[in-house]
Amino acid sequence: MNNVRVRFAPSPTGPLHIGGVRTALYNYLFAKKLNGTFVLRIEDTDQTRYVANAEQYIKDSLNWLGIAPNETINKNEKFGPYRQSERKDIYKKYIQKLIDSGNAYYAFDTTEALDSERKNHEEKGKTFIYNWHNREKGRLVNSLVLSADEVKKRIENGEKYVIRFKSPQDEKLEMNDIIRGKITIDTNILDDKILFKSDGMPTYHLANIVDDHLMEISHVIRGEEWLPSMALHVLLYRAFGWEAPEFAHLPLILKPTGKGKLSKRDGDKLGFPVFPLAYTNEKTNEVSRGYKEDGYFPETVLNFLAFLGWNPGTEQELFSLEELVETFDLKRVHKSGARFDPDKTKWYQQHYLQQKNNEELAELFLPLLKEKMNDDTNNIELPYVIKTINLIKERATFVSDFWELSKFLFVTPTEYDSKAVKKKWKEDTNALMTQLTEVIVKIEEFTATNIETNVKEWITTNELGFGKIMPPFRIALVGAMSGPDLFKISELIGKEETLKRLKKAIETL
Ligand code: GLU
Numbered sequence: 001m002n003n004v005r006v007r008f009a010p011s012p013t014g015p016l017h018i019g020g021v022r023t024a025l026y027n028y029l030f031a032k033k034l035n036g037t038f039v040l041r042i043e044d045t046d047q048t049r050y051v052a053n054a055e056q057y058i059k060d061s062l063n064w065l066g067i068a069p070n071e072t073i074n075k076n077e078k079f080g081p082y083r084q085s086e087r088k089d090i091y092k093k094y095i096q097k098l099i100d101s102g103n104a105y106y107a108f109d110t111t112e113a114l115d116s117e118r119k120n121h122e123e124k125g126k127t128f129i130y131n132w133h134n135r136e137k138g139r140l141v142n143s144l145v146l147s148a149d150e151v152k153k154r155i156e157n158g159e160k161y162v163i164r165f166k167s168p169q170d171e172k173l174e175m176n177d178i179i180r181g182k183i184t185i186d187t188n189i190l191d192d193k194i195l196f197k198s199d200g201m202p203t204y205h206l207a208n209i210v211d212d213h214l215m216e217i218s219h220v221i222r223g224e225e226w227l228p229s230m231a232l233h234v235l236l237y238r239a240f241g242w243e244a245p246e247f248a249h250l251p252l253i254l255k256p257t258g259k260g261k262l263s264k265r266d267g268d269k270l271g272f273p274v275f276p277l278a279y280t281n282e283k284t285n286e287v288s289r290g291y292k293e294d295g296y297f298p299e300t301v302l303n304f305l306a307f308l309g310w311n312p313g314t315e316q317e318l319f320s321l322e323e324l325v326e327t328f329d330l331k332r333v334h335k336s337g338a339r340f341d342p343d344k345t346k347w348y349q350q351h352y353l354q355q356k357n358n359e360e361l362a363e364l365f366l367p368l369l370k371e372k373m374n375d376d377t378n379n380i381e382l383p384y385v386i387k388t389i390n391l392i393k394e395r396a397t398f399v400s401d402f403w404e405l406s407k408f409l410f411v412t413p414t415e416y417d418s419k420a421v422k423k424k425w426k427e428d429t430n431a432l433m434t435q436l437t438e439v440i441v442k443i444e445e446f447t448a449t450n451i452e453t454n455v456k457e458w459i460t461t462n463e464l465g466f467g468k469i470m471p472p473f474r475i476a477l478v479g480a481m482s483g484p485d486l487f488k489i490s491e492l493i494g495k496e497e498t499l500k501r502l503k504k505a506i507e508t509l
Contacts, residue, residue, distance in 0.1 A: 004036025005218050008062075008069065009208065011043045012054035015279035015288055016061050019223060019253045019262065022305045026250060027221050028067040029306070029328040039215060040069035042083045045207050053282055055083075061276040065298045066321060079215040084207045091202035094210045094240070095163055095195060103239035104195055105135075106151055106161050107142040129191045132169040155198075163196040165205075167235060175234050177227075178219075178248040179333045185231040193232055205229065209236045212245060221248045221330070248330050251309045254337040262340045264288060272342040276301060295398035297356075300349040308338040318351060350397045362386045364399045372403050373410060387492055391484045405483075409492055412501055413479025416509065420481045424471035425509050432464065433472055437502045446495045448487040455487070476505035 008024040010016060016024075031038040040062070042055055062068050069075070073082045081087055098104035107130075114130075117139070121128040136144050142164070143151045155161065171187040195206040202210075212220060220233075227249045237244035253262045256270065267274040267289075278290035291301050299320065306324050307317070310333045319327065353361070362385040369380060392405040439458045443450055459469050474486050477498065483489060490498045 003216070003218055004031060004034040005039060005216050006031050006036060006221055007039040007041050007212065007215065007217050009041045009043050009211075009222075010058055011046060011049065011204075012051055012058065013046070013049040014051050014054055014281070015275045015277070015290075016054075016058050017262075017264075018274055018276065018291075018301075018305060021061060021065070021276050021301075022253065022308055023221065023223055023250060024062060025065070025067055025302065025305050026310070026328070026330070026333070028069075029324055030219065030221060030330060031070075032325040033328055036218070037071055038067075038069045039079075039217070040072035040082065041211060041215070042073070043204065043207065044083055044085045045201050045204060047085075047201070051282065057277065057279060064276060064292055065302055067302075084202075084211065087207070087211070088200055088202075090214070091196065091207055091210055092200070095202065095206060098165070098195070098239055099163065101239065102166065104163050104165055105143045105192075106155070107140065107164050107192075108146075108154055108159055108161050109141050110160075113141075129189075130164065131167055131190060131192050132188065135164075135166075135192060159198075161198045162194045164192040165195050165232065165236065165239075167192050167232070173231055173234065175230060176247070177230070178246055178330045179251075180227075180249060180335055183230070187231070187235075190231060190235075205232055205236065209233055209240075213237070213240070213242050217245050219246045219248065221250065224249045224252050248333070251334050252337040253308050254339045256340055256342060258337075258339045266340075270342060272345065295400050296345070296349050297352045299352045299355075300345065303352075304345045304348045307344075308340065309333055318348075346397055353396060353398065354393065358386045358389045358393070361389050361393065361399060361402075365389065365402045368400065368403060369410070372407070384492075391488055391492065395484075408478045408483065409489065412497070412504065413477075415479060416475055416505070417480035420471070420475055421509055424475060424481070426468070429468070429472045430506050430509070432469060433476065433502055433506050436469065436473060437499055440490075440495065440498060440502070443495065446491060448485070448491040451490050452487040472505070473502075475509075476502045 006027045008020075008027050010020055010024075028038050030036070040058070042058075044050055044055075059068075059072075071078060071082075073080070095104065099106075114128075118128045130140065134140055135142060138145060144166075146154075167190040168187045173185045173187050175183045175185065177183055193205055194203050196202050211217075230247055230249070233247075234244050254260065255262050255266050262274060264274050273289040273291050273294055275288050275290045276292060278293040279288045280286070281288075292298075302321055302324065303317075303319055306319060306328070310328065312319075312327045313332060362382055365385060366380065366382070369385065370376060373380070388406045388409045389402065391409070392402065395405055396402055436455070436458075439454055440451070443454050455469070455473075456466075458464075459466055470486065471481065474481060474483065477483075477486065477489055477493070493501075
């Protein structure tokens with residue numbers, strides 16, 4: 001029986017950062033490779049940070065990338081509900097178990113009292129930690145020092161409380177992380193984290209552990225920012241008498257400079273998205289750009305994300321999702337942060353664009369083409385678009401590059417690059433271009449090879465020199481010195497249009 005079960009457990013607090021997407025991807029790859037199950041659970045216990053459209057955003061992002069979960073809300077629900085806000089009763093039952101077993105306790109300290117403790121400590125150059133050190137010394141108000149009756153009374157009177165974990169004293173806790181190896185923690189430095197509040201809501205720690213256990217999660221694969229919580233989590237499993245899952249903490253994704261965590265501001269500053277899809281903030285209407293809307297393909301994003309923190313140990317850099325599933329191994333995930341490289345993402349995108357067939361690219365280009373040509377009829381012929389793409393594609397990274405690279409294949413140039421004209425359009429050019437039109441008129445089968453043979457033969461026989469003919473010919477057809485093979489351009493636009501453009505240039509220049 002296969003029992004690999006992993007989960008991606010985002011909090012719906014806004015758009016999903018690509019770091020989160022990478023966590024989802026690694027979970028997906030790990031599960032797929034081992035024929036396991038990939039669960040999506042929504043951790044929405046923190047109502048103050050809850051954002052309504054975030055859950056849909058998370059689902060849309062995973063769907064766009066083709067890494068949707070096998071089990072989640074409304075899909076193969078075996079261990080639901082998958083939204084933590086719908087599991088409140090479950091957490092209540094489990095926090096009671098911890099209280100009954102002496103692993104958790106009520107604490108009634110007010111915010112003011114705790115602030116003043118903190119301040120007192122700071123004045124003495126110390127840090128206040130709520131734990132074995134002070135929890136039973138009388139300054140703090142909790143069920144470890146109050147009588148059972150007193151505790152009962154306070155709760156019945158509606159006094160605010162929290163329930164804290166009673167972390168053990170004087171223990172060297174040994175833990176294992178698949179990526180980082182053995183980790184030992186001195187439990188004396190741990191604070192008694194809050195697990196539950198009098199508003200009936202658990203904190204992340206309790207809800208996360210209870211759910212991972214009940215959902216039979218075998219491996220917890222998550223970001224490095226959760227590494228400091230691992231000791232508490234391991235202790236919670238022990239307190240419940242449950243077997244802990246295996247842990248793997250993924251490295252941070254760093255800024256392009258390599259210093260600090262990659263943030264939205266880095267993307268804004270340097271001009272790249274840090275989110276998979278564009279996102280509109282419900283409150284401020286601020287729009288954040290996304291990889292999809294910026295014209296990246298899902299293949300690109302999957303490939304570059306896979307390499308942010310992992311490598312296959314070979315030279316191979318290009319991987320389809322299937323190949324990633326086959327090759328991915330948590331043991332090859334790095335410990336140290338992965339520097340984000342926006343140029344590399346473009347490199348991947350260029351590659352995947354070249355891989356797509358011209359038919360598909362033409363379909364993708366068509367809406368933009370219609371917009372640029374102000375054409376809402378269906379007059380643009382797809383076979384022609386396919387041919388143009390074939391000609392210009394190698395210079396493109398995004399479909400949105402196509403227009404600039406190919407507009408002269410759709411419209412007659414209306415202006416000419418003045419620098420190019422100054423340099424290449426000489427006194428005798430008009431006469432030479434007139435002769436060229438005569439050569440072109442006579443070509444019957446108007447193919448690039450035929451045009452090339454005829455034009456070159458004319459140039460060599462008359463010793464005209466290529467430098468005097470080809471550049472002005474290009475200016476006439478393209479309007480500038482750029483573009484692909486001129487004879488191919490000429491074939492595509494056709495004989496009539498080639499002649500028309502030559503005449504127009506002669507008249508204008
Ligand atoms: N809700 C946590 C987050 O937003 C989940 C952390 C975990 O995977 O344990 O990242």
